[in-house]
Amino acid sequence: MIKRIVGYNLYLALKSQLAWIEFAIMNGITLLTFNTMIGDATQSASNNGFMLLQLRVLFQTMGAVLPISILGFFLEFSLQEFLINEKMLGRFEFLMANGTSLNDLWIGTALSIFIMNLITLLSMYILIIIIMLVSAKTLPYNSYFLVLWFVIYPLLNFCLSFLLSALGFIIKRGKVLLGLLMAFTLLFFFVGTYFTRHIVPNKIGPDGNVISSYTIGIFVLIIILLTVAILLLRKKITLDSTTLSIPD
């Protein structure tokens, strides 16, 4: 049943114009940001060595901040499409009344959100790699950066998808959840950008690597905390809490 719920959600997303527009906007922002960043770095650098150092710093900082911000925006969209709207329309109640178990519905919904975000995240990675290779002719990553992109962010996406889905199943006013998510995403985006422009450049070592074991450690801690929160919230997802939180 979980597989069918995921399949159904992805089919609806595929048929949704809004999903395609959102997908295009997210990738458009990525394209614009990285193109501008590469242009600035190449113009302001006095020599090739400094330019490569600047590109490394900018690539690693923006490569860290942008995916997570875009993940936040896309989470907002997928949460609204797959959970809040479905719940408000009474589809959750309808599915549960016709044989879908609550657990399957929750896992299926969370997995749909996770997969949609993962697709966006991967498309963004591909786009960033292409821009870097075509415009800057370099891809200045380190091993920690690869761990961040391919292990930490998918895991973070997984945890956020399940945590926000759990919250969406329990609370009646789903729009509040979306509002909070938007606020956090914007906060992260602006703080991240400020951090990138004003703080990170002064703290970089001679190798220019921004992503270190320290960064990974912080994210691992966040993932552990999110996992604990999911396990605690899971107990609150009951038939009563889900059914009674469906808006009239």
Added chain:
Amino acid sequence: MGSEIYKRNTVNEPVILVENISKYFGSKKILSNINFIVNTGEIFSLIGPNGAGKTTTMRIILGLLTPSSGQVRVFGANSSNSKSFLKNVSAVLEKDVLWEKFTGLENISIASYIWGLDKKLAIKTANEYAELFKLDSAFKYPVYSYSKGMRRKLSIIMSLIRNPDLLILDEPNSGLDPESRIDIRETLLLFKNNGKTVFVTSHDLEEIQKISDQIAIINKGKIVLLDKTQAIIDTGMFKIIVGIGKKPDFSEIATFLKENNIPYKIEGDALTLEVKGGEETIQKITKGIVEKGYPLKEVKEKEESLESMYMKMVKEEEGEQQK
């Protein structure tokens, strides 16, 4: 009255067994010791005013809410613990849950995919029901262009493609035109005639009276009346007006009425009597009158019996609570 029925029907294996269920939302009592049984092949209707507890009862039966006390067994399974019974149950909720941008047929395909049904068979079944509902020509149009009645019909078709043994409907006639009501009535009766069971919650007393085998009236979380539909109808009041015809007076018929303890009133050349009873009783009386050579001028039910019984039960309950 409820407990009598409850005891009376336990001989057969019930489809739904509701046993002493109560439900609290916080400290507020929503349902209080609800008992009833729905047997195979019958249409059971739960009626009551808004906020009486109909939907909560239905949700508990479907396992969407857990009762605070008591238990509900559907096809022998406890609806709070096991969801296995739901494979034999289809539910049509008050809100029509359809995919607006897709056509009627695509809606059937999506639903059959989610439920893991054979798509071809589901579409074939849906087409058969659509023909019955006169919805087949609309199947190729997107759902947003459907009227309320068409949406309702599509929701019912969608639930029937699962070929359930028990169909649960919440307010199936809400906001529908008479033609759609008739279509839904005929489909439910057809479903019942195939040995399947139907549980309906509704406000539409006229339709309920026409289709139900058993009716329960719920008010403020309590079952205030539970009986066979015929038994409820039999409590109806009929007004019979008899003409004098070629007879010199009403003496002959007056003796017959006195013998049967039926009060009457003579005004000019018309004799009026008001009788409480069902169709059988009324037929017996009118036959007696006609056999005596008096013409029947008018025989009519004074009030909608279910409606009057409903109003009486609901008001009585309110009166008792005020005391």
